[in-house]
Amino acid sequence: MATRSRPADPARLAPASRTAQRLPAEQLYADELAHLAVHDTLTRPPGWQLSMPAVRSFILGGSVAGQTLRRKMVCAPSLIERSLVTLASQRALLLVGEPGTAKSLLSELLAAAVCGTSTLTVQGSAATTEDHIRYGWNYALLLNQGPSVQALVPSPLLRAMQNGQIARFEEITRCPPEVQDALLSVLSERLLTVPELPAHDTVFAQPGFNLIATANTRDRGVNEMSAALKRRFAFETVLPIADHVSELALVYSEVTRLLAQGGVPVTPNEPLLEVLVTTFRDLRQGVDQEGGATDRLSSVLSTAEAVSVAHAVTLRGHYLRGDNGQPSDLVEALVGTAAKDNADDLKKLRRYIEHRAAKRTGEHWVAFHAARHALPQ
Ligand SMILES: Nc1ncnc2c1ncn2[C@@H]1O[C@H](COP(=O)(O)OP(=O)(O)OP(=O)(O)O)[C@@H](O)[C@H]1O
Ligand SMILES: [Mg+2]
Secondary structure, eight states: OOOOOOOOOTTOSSOOGGGOSSOOHHHHTHHHHHHHHHHOOSOOOTTOSSOHHHHHHHHHOEEETTEEEOOOOOSOHHHHHHHHHHHTTTSEEEEEESTTSSHHHHHHHHHHHHHSOOOOEEEOOTTOOHHHHSEEEOHHHHHHHOSOTTTEEEOHHHHHHHHTOEEEEETGGGSOHHHHTTHHHHHHHOEEEOTTSTTOOEEEOOTTOEEEEEEETTTGGGSOOOHHHHHTEEEEEOOOOOOHHHHHHHHHHHHHHHHHHTTOOOOOOHHHHHHHHHHHHHHHHTBOTTSOBOOOOSSOOOHHHHHHHHHHHHHHIIIIISSSOOHHHHHHHHHHHHTSSOHHHHHHHHHIIIIIIHHOOSHHHHHHHHGGGGSOO
16 A cells, blocks of 8 residues: 655754655665675775766666665766766766766766765856855854854855765856856865855865866857867767667656656556657658658657656556556657657657558557557647
């Protein structure tokens, strides 16, 4: 029987984390991290909780000392290795790529494994100010006592410097460049002075401190980075998953995990996910599986979107009919995903289903083609 969670205590901002909709990687994989820490005998960079090979195994999965670790990221091992070397150096790491290629996921996994926390995060946006990057003040205390250490509200970055941990900066290029430049002195001198405090206190970054930023190539032009700041980052491009079989396996395992996490007792419809992943790949690349040219959509058809659509289709089948999703659910879900930014995309999707899907054999492709009438006119 499903257990009902207790009502939140109004006196506490944060209810028990066991009931959280999504746990950070260090909590979700706490057992794997603890196992690796016990069996990791290799040299760790200063301030790190694990050695580089242990972090690589945590992210890419495999078998370590009798325990199978989940594969959490599909990418070239060299991307992980270069990222780890950067984090152990005096340069910060910038993960760039198309939307939905798991840049945020990789930054979360790296931070969780290297320093045990992935939540020291600044979210970049047009509204981000220097205070979000450096520090702010508790105004009640500030008015009462004047500038004091107690009245100072450290940013996640300042806390990471104090504790020798990894800070994360999501979507850094969505911030105005002059705000981004507040990072310059932190990244080069590795210190941050608080001139308002009577003693002009300076926080010196402790061993283990570094920064992982992410930037979306579609947003990048909005706010370019200064050359000075670029120089302080090593850029790593996170590419979409190259291979069909790996992408399908990832979508299947992610949906299975999301269903289990939500307590939904159903397994994903594998042939339907095959139709979904193939459609996404064909419309993303403009080339179908048989090598023929198809239309390419302007909407982003990322693996992350494929996971969301597959999850939604499975939930729809489960809660509305008691099955695990039908091709007609997929056609309807595609309308809101594939034709988001551009009405032309809807026409391209229709053409794809009418002409390409029609040529494919198999029960699910036939039903997918037959369900094209669910597309809006
Ligand atoms: N190569 C991959 N390995 C593992 N998961 C992936 C991969 N590509 C996409 N995913 C899926 O995408 C989800 C993560 O997407 P994430 O939000 O990290 O992407 P992002 O690149 O940060 O996107 P955005 O640019 O929109 O912020 C994962 O939870 C997973 O389901
Ligand atoms: Mg992201």
